[in-house]
Amino acid sequence: xxxxxxxxxxxxxxxxxxxxxxxxxxxxxxxxxxxxxxxxxxxxxxxxxxxxxxxxxxxxxxxxxxxxxxxxxxxxxxxxxxxxxxxxxxxxxxxxxxxxxxxxxxxxxxxxxxxxx
Numbered sequence: 001x002x003x004x005x006x007x008x009x010x011x012x013x014x015x016x017x018x019x020x021x022x023x024x025x026x027x028x029x030x031x032x033x034x035x036x037x038x039x040x041x042x043x044x045x046x047x048x049x050x051x052x053x054x055x056x057x058x059x060x061x062x063x064x065x066x067x068x069x070x071x072x073x074x075x076x077x078x079x080x081x082x083x084x085x086x087x088x089x090x091x092x093x094x095x096x097x098x099x100x101x102x103x104x105x106x107x108x109x110x111x112x113x114x115x116x117x
Contacts, residue, residue, distance in 0.1 A: 001023060001024070001025040001026060001027055001029075001030065001097055001104075001106040002023070002024045002025050002106075003021055003022070003023055003095045003096075003097060003106055003107065003108035004021070004022045004024075004095075004108055004109070005019060005020065005021050005093065005094070005095045005108040005109065005110060005111040006019070006020050006022075006111060007019040007020045007111060008093060008111030008112045008113045009112075009113065009114070010114045010116060011085055011113070011114070011115055011116070012115070012116050013085060013086055013087055013115055013116065013117050014084060014085065015085050015115075016081070016082060016083045016084075016085065017082045017085065017113055018079055018080065018081050018082070019035065019079065019080040019082070019093055019095075019111060019113070020077060020078070020079055021033070021035075021077065021078040021079070021080075021095030021108060022075075022076065022077050023076045023077065023078070023095075023097060024076065027076055027097070029099040029100075029101070029104050030052055030097045030098065030099055030104070030106075031051070031052055031053070031098060031099050031100055031104075032049055032050065032051055032052065032096075032097070032098045033049070033050050033052065033069075033071060033078050033095070033096065033097050033098075034046060034047075034048055034049035034050065034069070034095075034096050034098075035047050035048045035049075035069060035078075035080045035093055035094065035095060035096070036093070036094045036096055037089075037091035037092065037093045037094065037113075038091055038092050038094070038110075039088070039090055039091035039092075040090070040091075042091070044094070045060065046060060046096075047059065047060045047062070047063050047067060047080075047093075048060070048063065048067055048068075048069035048080060049069070050069050050070070050071055050078070052071070055071075057069050062088075063082075063089075066082065066083050066084045066085075067080060067081065067082050067083070068080070068081040068083075069081075078095065080093065082113070085113075085115045086115060087115045087116070087117045088115075089113065089115050090113060090114050090115050091112075091113060092110040092111065092112050092113075093110065093111050093112075093113055094107055094108055094110045095107070095108035096108075
């Protein structure tokens, strides 16, 4: 499975950005897809995850009510709509896809989001 993120950039606080993750390859084994981020000096943290089978979503407390994860099954594409952005949201955002086996753990190359105050 290959994952390619796009959509990052520089945005002012209070603004919005939509990230896109295009998946290709043997995606039939994927059970979860999500977005993680790693800010300067911080560990990577999971911000949103979506269960492919039933569409259930979960969010980190820090982004609840501001970020929305979604997926277009026909296009094998996942999105992260980020609204009301804060400088603390500045990070490299990574797309992740996981199956039930430990080896089924795939990551994109990351896309930088910078929120200016």
